[in-house]
Amino acid sequence: MDLTSLSNPLVTLDQLSSSSSQLDGLSTELENSIRFGGVQLTEAAGVLLRLPQEVIAQAVVIFTRFYTGPEGGSFLINPVKDVSAASLYMIAKISAIPQTPRSVLNVYAYLSLTAPKSRMDAPSDRQRPDPESHYLTTGAYLAARTTLLQTEAMILRALSFITKVVVPHHLALTFLQTLGVLPSPPTSKSRALAGRTISHLNTGLFSPQLLYLTHQPTALAVAAIYVAAKEIGVNLPCSEWWEVFDVDREELGFLVVGLGSSRLWAEQESRKWVEGKCPLTVEEIMLEMERGREVQ
Amino acid sequence: MASQSKSRWADDEGDQALSAQRKQEKEAKKRAKAEKQRKLEATGTAAPLQPSQVNGSSAHDISLNGLTEPPLKRRRLSPSPPPDAPRKLLRFFASSWGPCRHVDNFEKLNHIEEGSYGWVSRARENATGEIVALKKLKMEPVNDGFPVTGLREIQTLMACRHEGIVGLREVVMGDAMSDAELNLTIKASVFLVMDFLEHDLKTLQEDMQEPFLPSETKTLLLQLTTAVQYLHDNWILHRDLKTSNLLMNNRGQMKVADFGMARYFGDPPPKMTQLVVTLWYRGPELLLGAEKYGREVDIWSVGCIFGELLTKEPLLQGKNEVDQLSKVLQLQKMHSCSLIRIVPKIFELLGLPTEASWPGYKRLPNARSLRLPSDPRMHGSVLGGKFPYLTTAGSSLLTSLLALNPASRPTASEILAHPYFKEDPKPKSTAMFPTFPSKAGQEKRRRAASPSAPKRGEAPKIGEGAIDFGGIFAGREEEEKGAGFALKLI
Ligand SMILES: Nc1ncnc2c1ncn2[C@@H]1O[C@H](COP(=O)(O)OP(=O)(O)OP(=O)(O)O)[C@@H](O)[C@H]1O
Ligand SMILES: [Mg+2]
Numbered sequence: 001m002d003l004t005s006l007s008n009p010l011v012t013l014d015q016l017s018s019s020s021s022q023l024d025g026l027s028t029e030l031e032n033s034i035r036f037g038g039v040q041l042t043e044a045a046g047v048l049l050r051l052p053q054e055v056i057a058q059a060v061v062i063f064t065r066f067y068t069g070p071e072g073g074s075f076l077i078n079p080v081k082d083v084s085a086a087s088l089y090m091i092a093k094i095s096a097i098p099q100t101p102r103s104v105l106n107v108y109a110y111l112s113l114t115a116p117k118s119r120m121d122a123p124s125d126r127q128r129p130d131p132e133s134h135y136l137t138t139g140a141y142l143a144a145r146t147t148l149l150q151t152e153a154m155i156l157r158a159l160s161f162i163t164k165v166v167v168p169h170h171l172a173l174t175f176l177q178t179l180g181v182l183p184s185p186p187t188s189k190s191r192a193l194a195g196r197t198i199s200h201l202n203t204g205l206f207s208p209q210l211l212y213l214t215h216q217p218t219a220l221a222v223a224a225i226y227v228a229a230k231e232i233g234v235n236l237p238c239s240e241w242w243e244v245f246d247v248d249r250e251e252l253g254f255l256v257v258g259l260g261s262s263r264l265w266a267e268q269e270s271r272k273w274v275e276g277k278c279p280l281t282v283e284e285i286m287l288e289m290e291r292g293r294e295v296q
Numbered sequence: 297m298a299s300q301s302k303s304r305w306a307d308d309e310g311d312q313a314l315s316a317q318r319k320q321e322k323e324a325k326k327r328a329k330a331e332k333q334r335k336l337e338a339t340g341t342a343a344p345l346q347p348s349q350v351n352g353s354s355a356h357d358i359s360l361n362g363l364t365e366p367p368l369k370r371r372r373l374s375p376s377p378p379p380d381a382p383r384k385l386l387r388f389f390a391s392s393w394g395p396c397r398h399v400d401n402f403e404k405l406n407h408i409e410e411g412s413y414g415w416v417s418r419a420r421e422n423a424t425g426e427i428v429a430l431k432k433l434k435m436e437p438v439n440d441g442f443p444v445t446g447l448r449e450i451q452t453l454m455a456c457r458h459e460g461i462v463g464l465r466e467v468v469m470g471d472a473m474s475d476a477e478l479n480l481t482i483k484a485s486v487f488l489v490m491d492f493l494e495h496d497l498k499t500l501q502e503d504m505q506e507p508f509l510p511s512e513t514k515t516l517l518l519q520l521t522t523a524v525q526y527l528h529d530n531w532i533l534h535r536d537l538k539t540s541n542l543l544m545n546n547r548g549q550m551k552v553a554d555f556g557m558a559r560y561f562g563d564p565p566p567k568m569t570q571l572v573v574t575l576w577y578r579g580p581e582l583l584l585g586a587e588k589y590g591r592e593v594d595i596w597s598v599g600c601i602f603g604e605l606l607t608k609e610p611l612l613q614g615k616n617e618v619d620q621l622s623k624v625l626q627l628q629k630m631h632s633c634s635l636i637r638i639v640p641k642i643f644e645l646l647g648l649p650t651e652a653s654w655p656g657y658k659r660l661p662n663a664r665s666l667r668l669p670s671d672p673r674m675h676g677s678v679l680g681g682k683f684p685y686l687t688t689a690g691s692s693l694l695t696s697l698l699a700l701n702p703a704s705r706p707t708a709s710e711i712l713a714h715p716y717f718k719e720d721p722k723p724k725s726t727a728m729f730p731t732f733p734s735k736a737g738q739e740k741r742r743r744a745a746s747p748s749a750p751k752r753g754e755a756p757k758i759g760e761g762a763i764d765f766g767g768i769f770a771g772r773e774e775e776e777k778g779a780g781f782a783l784k785l786i
Contacts, residue, residue, distance in 0.1 A: 149441040160396045161467040
C-alpha cells in the first residue's frame with residue numbers, strides 16, 4: 001500500500017496554538033461553536049446538492065483548514081457562508097461531479113432562509129426542496145458569484161493550493177473487508193458495523209479537536225472501526241490488528257476518546273443553539289461576543 | 297480584560313471603534329510577524345515552514361505578538377543545514393500548509409518557453425540561491441473561478457514523488473492576491489516552482505545531428521515508462537505525453553512534466569473529455585471520440601515517443617483528427633492499395649481496424665460515419681518497414697504500443713518486462729549520457745511548429761453519414777486547417 005497517496009497535510013503546533021479568529025478577540029468556545037455551525041451548513045448544502053458524502057467531507061476539511069492558525073481566515077473577517085460555499089464549490093469542481101456557481105449559490109440562498117438544523121435530522125429525500133427553485137435575482141446572483149470566486153481564490157492562497165483531501169470513509173470500508181468482517185452477502189450485523197463506522201467518521205468532522213487536521217485518514221478509519229465494533233459487539237482479530245494498518249495503540253486510544261467526545265459535543269452544540277441560531281454572519285458573531293461580555 | 301469591561305457601557309460607535317482598533321492591532325501583529333518572516337527568509341535562516349513542525353519539534357517559533365525576537369530553536373537544534381537540504385524542506389506542502397509565498401522570493405533569470413497554458417522561466421531563489429523553473433499559469437478570464445485545469449495540474453503534480461517526475465516545490469503568487477492580507481482579487485498570477493532541468497527532449501532532438509543511440513533510446517524509454525507506471529499506479533492519467541513535456545538534465549535523467557492535462561481517474565473510468573493529448577500523440581480511440589478511456593491513451597503516446605526517439609522525427613504528423621487517423625491506418629500495406637493515398641493517416645501506419653482486432657470500435661461516436669474498406673490487404677501493420685534498424689523485439693514492442701485496440705496495448709509494467717530491454721545493446725547508464733548545451737539555461741528558445749495541447753471547447757464530431765472530414769474540422773484549431781480533402785472509402 002502506498003501510504004503517501006493516502007496521507008494528508010497535518011496542522012502544525014503553531015496553527016493549533018492560536019487562530020486568526022482568536023487574534024480578533026473570539027473566545028475558543030465561541031470559535032468552536034461557529035465552526036460547528038459552519039460544518040453543519042456545509043453538510044446541509046452538500047446534501048441538497050446531492051453530493052456524495054466523501055465530497056462533502058472533503059469540503060468540510062477545506063473549510064476547517066482555512067480557519068485554522070494565525071495565518072488562516074477569521075470568522076470575523078471571512079463570512080462562514082462564503083467560505084463554506086467556496087469550499088464546496090472548489091472541491092466539487094475537481095471531483096467527478098462539478099457544480100455550477102448558480103446551483104451552489106441557489107442552495108446557500110435557500111439555506112439562509114432556513115436555520116441549518118442538525119445534520120442528523122436532515123430532510124429526507126421526499127421533502128427535500130428543489131435547489132433550483134430558489135433563484136437569486138440576476139443582480140444578487142452576479143454579486144454572490146463574485147464573492148464566491150474571490151473566496152475560492154482566498155482559500156487557495158491560504159492553503160497554498162493544497163486541494164487534496166483524503167477522507168477515511170472508503171478506506172474504512174476497505175479495512176473492514178481486509179479484516180474479514182464484511183461478508184457478502186452482508187448480514188444485518190455487518191451492515192450495522194459498516195454503518196456505525198461511517199457514522200463515527202462523519203461525527204469526527206465536527207470535532208472541536210480538529211481530528212481530521214491532526215490525524216491521518218488511516219488512523220481515523222481504524223479508530224472508527226474500533227469504536228463501531230465495540231458498540232455492535234463484533235469480534236475483531238484479538239491481536240493488535242490496528243498495527244497492520246500502521247496505527248499504534250497510543251494514537252488509537254487518543255482517537256477513540258476523541259471520536260466519543262465529538263459525538264457528545266455535537267449533541268451538546270445542537271441543543272445549545274436550539275433557541276437562538278448559531279451565529280454565523282460577522283454581525284451575528286459580533287453581537288454574540290457582546291452578549292458574552294455582558295454575561296461575564 | 298480592560299477592553300471587555302469597557303464595552304459594557306460603550307455605545308455603538310465606541311464599539312465599532314473598539315473592533316476597528318482590535319482589527320488594527322491584529323493587522324499590526326500580523327504585519328510584524330510577516331515582516332520578521334521575510335527578514336528571516338531574506339537572510340536564508342528560516343525555511344518557510346518545516347515538515348518537522350508536524351512532529352511537534354517546534355521548528356521555529358512563530359511568536360504571536362511578533363514583537364519580541366523569538367528564540368530560533370531550530371537553528372540551535374540543527375546547525376546550519378547542508379547546502380542541498382532546503383530543496384527537500386521547501387516542499388512543505390507535503391506535510392502541512394500555510395499561505396502561499398510571494399513570487400518576489402525568486403529572481404527571474406531568463407525566459408524558457410512559451411507554452412499554451414503558461415510560460416516558463418528560469419529563476420533563482422533569493423534565500424537559497426537555488427535555480428528553479430517558474431511556470432506561470434495562464435488564467436483565462438472565466439466565470440467559474442480558478443481554472444480546473446490549473447487545480448488539477450497542481451493537485452496531481454503535488455501528489456507525485458518520483459525520480460521520473462519533475463519536482464514541484466511550492467506554489468507562489470504575484471501581487472494582486474497576496475497584497476492586502478486575505479483581502480484579494482481573483483486576478484493574481486500563480487506560479488509553480490519546479491526543479492529546473494536543462495533540456496526538454498523536443499528541443500534537444502531538434503539540435504542533435506543524429507538520433508539518440510539505441511542504448512540511450514532504451515534508457516529514455518525505460519525512464520519514461522517507469523514514471524508512467526508510477527502515475528498509473530496512483531490513478532493519475534497524464535494525457536499529454538510528448539517530447540516537449542519530457543525534461544532532461546545533464547546527468548541523463550529524464551522527468552515527466554506538464555501536468556496541465558492530468559487528472560485522477562477511477563475504475564471504471566469516469567466520462568472524460570476526448571479533447572486531450574496533443575494531436576500527434578493522440579490515440580485512435582480518442583480520435584474516434586471515446587469518452588471512456590484509460591491508461592491506454594498514455595501508452596499510445598509512449599509508443600509515439602518511442603518511434604520519435606528512433607528517428608528524431610515525430611512519428612505521426614497528422615494535420616487534423618481525420619488526417620491523424622489516416623496516418624495510423626496507412627502504415628499498413630502502403631503500396632498495395634491506391635485508395636490509401638486519400639485514407640486518413642493513423643490508419644496508414646497501422647492498418648484498418650477490424651471487428652476482430654478491435655472489438656467495439658464501430659460503436660465509438662466518430663466511427664459510425666467512418667466507412668472503411670473491407671479489403672483484407674489493408675489489414676496489418678507496416679510499422680516494421682519504417683524502422684529498418686529496429687530489432688525484431690523492438691519492433692514487436694513498438695507495434696504493441698501502437699495497437700489500434702486499446703485493450704491490446706501493454707501496461708507500463710508489461711513494457712518494462714519486454715525482452716527489448718534485455719537484448720544488446722543494453723540500456724546505457726544515465727551517468728554515461730553525453731551532456732548537451734542547455735538552451736533553457738541561456739536564452740529564450742524558438743518554438744518549432746507543432747500542434748499544441750488541445751484547448752477547451754467543443755469536441756469534434758463526425759456527423760451522421762458525413763464523409764467530408766476536412767470540412768467538419770476546419771477552423772477548430774490553427775494547425776488543423778487546410779485539410780479539405782474529401783474522404784471516399786469503399
Ligand atoms: N522544470 C522545468 N525546467 C526546465 N524547463 C522547463 C521546466 N518545465 C517546463 N520547462 C520548459 O517549458 C516548456 C513548457 O512547459 P510546460 O509544458 O509545462 O508548459 P505548457 O504551457 O503546459 O506547455 P504546452 O501546453 O505547450 O504543452 C517545456 O517544454 C520545457 O521546455
Ligand atoms: Mg508542455
